[in-house]
Amino acid sequence: NAGVTQTPKFQVLKTGQSMTLQCAQDMNHNSMYWYRQDPGMGLRLIYYSASEGTTDKGEVPNGYNVSRLNKREFSLRLESAAPSQTSVYFCASSGLRGGRIPGELFFGEGSRLTVL
Amino acid sequence: GENVEQHPSTLSVQEGDSAVIKCTYSDSASNYFPWYKQELGKGPQLIIDIRSNVGEKKDQRIAVTLNKTAKHFSLHITETQPEDSAVYFCAATMGFGNEKLTFGTGTRLTIIP
Numbered sequence: 001n002a003g004v005t006q007t008p009k010f011q012v013l014k015t016g017q018s019m020t021l022q023c024a025q026d027m028n029h030n031s032m033y034w035y036r037q038d039p040g041m042g043l044r045l046i047y048y049s050a051s052e053g054t055t056d057k058g059e060v061p062n063g064y065n066v067s068r069l070n071k072r073e074f075s076l077r078l079e080s081a082a083p084s085q086t087s088v089y090f091c092a093s094s095g096l097r098g099g100r101i102p103g104e105l106f107f108g109e110g111s112r113l114t115v116l
Numbered sequence: 117g118e119n120v121e122q123h124p125s126t127l128s129v130q131e132g133d134s135a136v137i138k139c140t141y142s143d144s145a146s147n148y149f150p151w152y153k154q155e156l157g158k159g160p161q162l163i164i165d166i167r168s169n170v171g172e173k174k175d176q177r178i179a180v181t182l183n184k185t186a187k188h189f190s191l192h193i194t195e196t197q198p199e200d201s202a203v204y205f206c207a208a209t210m211g212f213g214n215e216k217l218t219f220g221t222g223t224r225l226t227i228i229p
Contacts, residue, residue, distance in 0.1 A: 107159025
């Protein structure tokens with residue numbers, strides 16, 4: 001059972017470089033999310049996709065773009081990386097519980113990004 | 117928007133003792149309160165949740181209590197074991213979907229053998 005798979009697990013970038021974090025889930029979930037985790041700040045939502053073909057901003061979207069490629073895949077792109085984007089990034093997905101109630105979030109193992 | 121405060125930020129307890137983590141929320145319309153556990157190098161995982169129509173929920177050694185009047189909820193872990201060592205996050209939402217979920221800042225729990 002793979003669940004939510006993120007790549008890469010580690011990445012070092014220089015300021016101004018671009019990169020894409022990939023995420024795939026095999027649970028047939030409609031909703032997918034990108035969070036960042038910083039010390040002392042918990043998890044903050046960057047972007048989410050409630051269903052295939054839709055994306056919306058979360059709490060901290062500046063400097064990021066996303067693509068919901070299909071139902072399984074949701075990618076996060078940094079066009080011009082900045083040191084403030086040094087963080088651990090988590091992808092998550094959720095389905096419906098009982099056919100109607102939003103289910104729990106299933107997280108990937110995280111991608112640690114350092115921007116120099 | 118919703119604001120969730122979590123205390124303490126770190127907690128050490130002797131194996132076998134109980135641990136309590138407390139959270140407060142600001143929006144009285146919030147109606148769903150999950151708790152996530154994050155082990156080292158892993159993503160968070162849901163361990164228990166509670167909705168606003170109940171005051172307490174238990175699952176083996178874990179329980180969550182909710183006081184809607186005071187706008188606070190707590191995680192209780194009894195008979196702690198070394199595998200309980202992790203970071204715990206509370207969260208709250210008034211929305212129907214997870215996109216409205218606001219997380220606390222986390223509590224690092226260490227169980228001392």
